[in-house]
Amino acid sequence: MSQVTMTVNGKEMSGDAEGRTLLSQFLRETLGLTGTHVGCDTSQCGACVVHVDGVAVKSCTMLAMEAEGASVDTIEGQAAQDGTLNALQQAFQDHHGLQCGFCTPGMIMSAADLLKSNPNPTEAEVRHHLEGNICRCTGYHNIVKAIMAASGQDVSSIAAE
Amino acid sequence: MPKDSGIGASPKRREDVRFLSGTGNYTDDIQVTGQAYVHFLRSDVAHAKINGLNLDAASAMPGVVKIFTGADFEGVGGIPCGWQVTDRHGEPMQEPAHPVLAQGKVRYVGDQIAAVVAETLEQARDAAEAIEVDLEELPAVVDMKAALAEGATKVHDDLTSNLCYDWGFVEENKPAVDAAFEAAAHVTTLELRNNRLVANPMEPRVAIGDFNRATGESTLYTTSQNPHVIRLLMGAFVLGIPEHKLRVVAPDVGGGFGTKIFHYAEEAFCTFAAKALNRPVKWTSTRSEAFISDAHGRDHVTKIELALDADNNFTALRTDTYANMGAYLSTFAPSVPTWLHGTLMAGNYKTPLIYVNVKAVFTNTVPVDAYRGAGRPEATYQLERVIDKAARELGVDPIALRRQNFITEFPYATPVAVEYDTGDYHGTMDALEKMADLSGFEARRKESEARGKLRGFGVNCYIEACGIAPSNLVGQLGARAGLYESATVRVNATGGIVVMTGSHSHGQGHETSFPQVIAEMIGIDESMVEIEHGDTANTPMGMGTYGSRSIAVGGSAMVRATEKIIAKAKKIAAHLMEAAEADIELKDGAFSVAGTDKSVAWGDVTLAAYVPHNYPLEDIEPGLEETAFYDPANFTYPSGAYACEVEVDPDTGKVTIEAFNAADDFGNIINPMIVDGQVHGGIGQGIGQALLENAAYDENGQLLSASYMDYAMPRASDVPFYGVDHSSQTPCTHNPLGVKGCGEAGAIGSPPAVVNAVVDALRSGGHDIHHIDMPVSPSRVWQAMNG
Known part of the structure; x- marks a missing residue:
């Protein structure tokens, strides 16, 4: 286990991850951001798409450790602070x-x-x-x-x- | 002018806000404090004897809590089947035992051999790899006809053969049907396969078992379309837990399409293990696991024959179907090829004599059960394909042949035991011909031909039986459950309403559409009504959502409960206004005395019910809460006409959908936006079945298409924008809303339209072909063209 830190929806967040922990898993289980979904295990379905440093990626294809220091945007950060949808x-x-x-x-x-x-x-x-x-x-x-x-x-x- | 609220309006869906902002509550989002994780070791061969399991190394792996095998489940019930079919000789179907974990044998790739519970999922997976399994592989039976051959390997040693049942319907009609074929002027015969599919809701299945030792209560969180059904089946038949000690919660569920109706072994395992280990146990299916553990759909092989007289009237229909059950009987599997299939064989037509034979067969494959439409797509596909073939053989227009044979008078009693209450088949066909611009087709075909492409037009009509179903009837037909629905309407003191429904929404939008009905009945704003569903702890016993039954059965229960509310509220209003109850009218959320200017607001009456200072306590109880159970008097019969226009590239065999139009008659419609969406989704799945999807097994029982890399799910670029029309509306006569249900129509009506269009395209290019099996893939089309 190592600590991984990233900026998620503009906020710095940290958590422990194994070498094999996927970014999707880290977001959902470690950071509790369950809006990112996992619908397959072959990177086909796209339910887990997030933006990493402004680029859309399937978060099941990326290890959590690869996102160390990155800026990650998820569905939870899309609406305005008051909940107004974009x-x-x-x-x-x-x-x-x-x-x-x-x-x-x-x-x-x-x-x-x-x-x-x-x-x-x-x-x-x-x-x-x-x-x-x-x-x-x-x-x-x-x-x-x-x-x-x-x-x-x-x-x-x-x-x- | 479209309405902006109530029945017939299309308010935006309120559930969307949480789904769009990532704050839904799907089962895998739930983390129960202290939970352990289970990973199932599944068979990688289709049929084998388990000679031994050595758990020593695996049990010593880090984090392992316990490894369960079949031995741990001796004395525990098996997974039950909810429907017993009686065969044509009056004998009950053969029904094998279905253990939670394999007992001595595995019978399909995916069958559970052992369950490893560990502190983390990774530890559970790692330990499963260390289990030593001694399997003695046995021959697998995959092909249904081979499975019925003399001397075939048996899937279940204790059954007499691999035949589950041989069903004849209507058996007494068989001699008359055979005689009609002898006398026919023309007989059209077609052999086809309704391809095996995997439902593939985007959310994989999840189960979390929890046990409270202090209260003795078990809780199961599960991805189910019908939590009460799971509570009943698992509690009563598998684990022996009474309902008051078992709570089943199905929160936000990410699509179902039938495959989340059934009670699965993983649910029973997690509930059992949570008690055995005194800690929560969670299982989340991977997609690869879903392909080999979710019940599959369809997989019928059929020979259909249509007899016509010299004037092209249909005189008789005869079918011979083999239906795959897989290795075990899933919850409703036996009902799908029988009562949800044979009863639909009249379709939209006045064929006077029909005989359906179905042989249900056990094979070493994943169990097969209901998938969107369940039996009705299989019926529609074969019927509409054989009619199209008949039209071509006779040289008549396929639409004209259909119109000539349409049922036009209602109610109509079919020769296959159902009575259609209403319908207007010419009406939907008229709407379709207009939408699909049939008159412009020849010009479009010429334009395609100029580009070297073949263009085809295919039409299809369907009838379905929805609003499942009258309990006394299905009981006679073998159902081991009633099929009513329930609703509790709780009016709060300040007038807001909570409806607790036994229906379950997993995409259908009940939280939006159900309040529209109550708002219309009382004359209040929809925002005053909230819907609760999915938790057996706070909803009345209900049968859940499948068979396009939510609004027809669940909605009707809600109407009945609301009628009771209104009746009681009128008594209270009469007391408050010192008037006769018979003179009280409810309109726009206020009670008034007929012929006077006296009135009291809805909120005044509801407050009086809970603060009964000035209240007829000697006549009625305080409070305003009512429950109704609604048992439908008949099925509902939505119908429609669909058209597909395709282009075929003769060089590659690739088919593209150029246009798809659907004219449906759903009776009255509560929310047109949601209804359109249901039809779109059904068409998308139907096009998927027709062009792309196939659960393919090899001869050893290995599933070849077991991931999204191999199983072709329809993508956005595979489909066009669809045209939908619901202007033809013949309300259901026997439910209070006049609704028929719309959830399955698209998946029932679209596959034959696509295949009819492809055949039409190929024939226009001079290819003398009458049929291509689904999926109509480029290689099959190319082979059909190039022999």
Whole structure:
């Protein structure tokens, strides 16, 4: 066991980790930030996406120790201090972009990464970007719609919510 | 103008706030003080005799608390099956024992041999690797027909064969059905496989057992769609714990799709071990483990025959199905290929004579049980595929052939024992033809052909039986449970309401939609109503959520309880206004006396109920809380028409979905936004089944597609935006909300539409093919085109 320190959602946090402890596990079990979810063990599902030094990563593919000294952003840090959802979170609620909510943290973190580099993505670009995020509930319809709406595009011509 | 509250409105989902901000409470998020972790050592062969287990080295590993084996469970009950099917000869199905941990033999890859409990998960895993297992491998039976062959290896030595049951439905109709085939002008025959699937809710299963020695109470936290059912099955049949000493909590659950209905051995193990060790025991499935321990779905092999007269009227239908049960009977497994399948074979059509034969077979594979639709997708797929083939053989339009044979008069008693109360199959087809721009299809096909692609259009109709189910009926059919639902409506002194429901939400949005119903009934704001579910300690005995039953059965229970509340509140209001009870009206959250300007607000009445100073204490009790149990009079029968348009690349065989449209009749709709979302999700899964997903076993019983690297889950780029329409609404006649249920429709209606479209595309390119088995993968399409 060694102590690992990182800045999580703007706050310095420390905890013990084994060499094999994954970042996803460290966030959930050691730091108690259970918003980051684990839906697979082969780095396919994307429920565990967080941002490390501004880059979207699947936190199950990274060891906690590799994040020593890094700045990590998770779903818990996305809303404002008073709980107000950010534009992307709000678009997911407005357009019913989630059902069971399990894939949602990864979807939000992955979509935020897309909008940072591509503020006005096409439908095809959104779908391509979500290649590493699996949702079993929504058939993706309202997720894609929500992300396009969050980018400021008019999605009213896309069929039902 | 859309409503902004109450029934028919689409308020934003209140549960979303916690899910979007990472503050949900899923089972794996729960850490119980002092918890130990369990790792299950699972069989890596499909069939073997356990000659010995040497635990010495493993037990001495760091952190190991105890290693459990089958020997620890002698005298403990087995995992029960909740449905007993009677075969065509009147005999009960063969029902094998299903131990919590393997007793002497393992019967599928994934079967639990031992359970290592340790201080940390890593220690438990490390120790499991040090267990010495002496397995004597036996031949595995994987293929269902081979499993029924003379002399086949038996999955269970104490059963007479691998045949669970041979079911005929309706057995007395068989001679008449056979005679109709003799007399038919045309018979279309199709053999197909409904591919085996893994439900794959994104949240893997989790179980945490806890035991309080001071009170003797056990608690199980579990990822379940129906905590009361788990309490009943595990408490009464496995561990012998009465309900008042067993609490089951299913908090936020990350999707279910059927596979979280069932009572699993891991739940019983954690509850048992927590008591044995006097400390909490937690198990979290990995995804790899989920593939070999969550009950699978579908896996039917069917021959279907359709008889038509000279005018193309359907005269008879005959099917012969092999249904895989896997190695053990999961909770509702026997009901899926029988009562949830045979009863649906009339579909939307007035076929007068139907005979369904189902042979359920044990194999050395993971148990198979309900997956979204459960039996109804299998029925719809074979029926709608054979109708499409018949249309092509006869040279008639597939839609016209369907329309010609539609049931048009309701109620309609089918020859397979169910009575449809309402429906409008022409109505949904009309809506579909409009949405799908059928008239523009030929131009789109030409445009595709100009680019070297083949374009196809496929249509599908479905009927399903939802709102499961009348208890007396299912009891006669073999169910070992009732299928009512419950609700307690607790009105607080200041007028706010808490509804404790036996339904369970794992994505369906009950916390938003259920309050809409109460708000509409009383005329108060939805924000005054809160929904509690998922904890047997504070909700009345309920049967949970599956079979598209929440609003139809659970919602009806809530309506009945609210009606009792309103009736009592009217008595109180009458007393307060010194008026006759019969003259009291409730509107917009206020009680008034008809024909006068007297009124009292909702909050005045609720306060009087709890501060009964001026109150008719001689007539009624104080307080305002009522419970109702609702047992449905019939199933509900949602229906619809779906269309899929595909493009096929003849060079690669790759199929792309160019358009998908769905017109459904769900009766009345509480929240259109949520209903649309349910249909989208079902279509996504149906497209997954049709194009991508397959749980493939090799001949030795190894699951070849046991991770997301091998099992092709649908991704965002595999599907288009969907068109959905619910304008055709024929309300259910026998429940108070007129609702039918919408959770499974998309998964039932979409696979045949996709395959019909692919066949249409290939035929347009001159390929004389009638069928490709799902998943319609590029290699299968290419082989079909290139022989």
